[in-house]
Amino acid sequence: MSSAYGIVAKSVRYLRHRLTSGNQHSIHSPQVFALYNALFDKPGSEIQSIYRLHRELKQSDEIIRYADPGRQGKSTSISVKSLARNVAKSERLGTVLHNLVHHLKPKSILELGSSLGLSALYQHTGWSQASFLAVEGAPELAEKAQQHVQIQSVPIELQCGLFDDVLPALLERQASFDYIYLDGHHQLEPSRRYYEQLKQLAVDGTVIVLDDIHWSAGMEQFWNDVIADTDATFTIDLFEFGIVILRSGAPKQHFSLRL
Numbered sequence: 001m002s003s004a005y006g007i008v009a010k011s012v013r014y015l016r017h018r019l020t021s022g023n024q025h026s027i028h029s030p031q032v033f034a035l036y037n038a039l040f041d042k043p044g045s046e047i048q049s050i051y052r053l054h055r056e057l058k059q060s061d062e063i064i065r066y067a068d069p070g071r072q073g074k075s076t077s078i079s080v081k082s083l084a085r086n087v088a089k090s091e092r093l094g095t096v097l098h099n100l101v102h103h104l105k106p107k108s109i110l111e112l113g114s115s116l117g118l119s120a121l122y123q124h125t126g127w128s129q130a131s132f133l134a135v136e137g138a139p140e141l142a143e144k145a146q147q148h149v150q151i152q153s154v155p156i157e158l159q160c161g162l163f164d165d166v167l168p169a170l171l172e173r174q175a176s177f178d179y180i181y182l183d184g185h186h187q188l189e190p191s192r193r194y195y196e197q198l199k200q201l202a203v204d205g206t207v208i209v210l211d212d213i214h215w216s217a218g219m220e221q222f223w224n225d226v227i228a229d230t231d232a233t234f235t236i237d238l239f240e241f242g243i244v245i246l247r248s249g250a251p252k253q254h255f256s257l258r259l
């Protein structure tokens with residue numbers, strides 16, 4: 001999807017989003033209004049050490065070889081600097097996730113797709129009282145993420161495993177989460193499968209953040225399915241992320257907003 005065609009197609013989707021999305025003046029729900037405004041807050045000082053780590057990793061020439069679980073185990077060789085620059089969320093979007101978690105103050109967080117652990121650290125520092133389970137399928141990346149979690153001395157639990165193994169195990173032990181971030185295996189069928197399982201791990205009011213909803217035609221199809229899902233009470237399209245709020249008894253609403 002990083003072909004020239006893919007880049008042009010994503011740019012067209014971005015332009016369409018810019019032309020059709022609104023800002024806080026187009027939000028009538030008080031809950032969504034407060035959530036959206038919180039995304040632009042100045043983050044607390046605890047985020048500074050994550051910025052520093054992110055900057056350091058952007059300079060690292062260390063090469064990691066791993067079998068990419070999101071691409072049928074295709075063997076990949078990539079520098080840490082390239083992962084930190086191009087695969088991890090940028091500082092700006094990491095800050096948005098941090099602010100979102102700070103606003104929601106969840107009790108239990110699940111992240112699927114951790115790579116170097118940067119997005120987990122951005123979110124954890126948003127509300128460090130929440131329990132945090134981060135899942136990464138490539139052992140070499142999970143080990144790196146674990147190192148970064150240790151350097152930051154934070155209680156993020158890192159589990160190395162495939163989503164298709166971890167999710168049924170979580171369901172089996174009746175785990176539940178009130179904040180979930182899915183950032184991996186960006187294809188239509190796997191995303192549909194994970195979303196259905198994630199809903200079973202949710203409680204009333206759970207927020208699910210879906211990454212890269214406009215990354216490909218397949219991901220847009222998935223996002224359109226989510227918008228149409230009767231369980232998804234509020235859906236918010238921020239282009240980079242889709243936010244889903246599962247709340248029983250509230251009328252369904254969709255928002256398309258600019259970050």
Ligand SMILES: C[S@@+](CC[C@H](N)C(=O)[O-])C[C@H]1O[C@@H](n2cnc3c(N)ncnc32)[C@H](O)[C@@H]1O
Pocket residue numbers: 068069070071087088089112113114115116117118119120135136137138141161162163164183184185
């Ligand atoms: C886009 S990266 C995550 C970036 C990270 N959230 C950040 O912003 O710092 C997606 C990660 O998901 C992992 N992944 C993809 N498919 C997976 C699967 N089916 N099971 C487990 N991990 C998977 C990949 O190995 C990759 O590290």
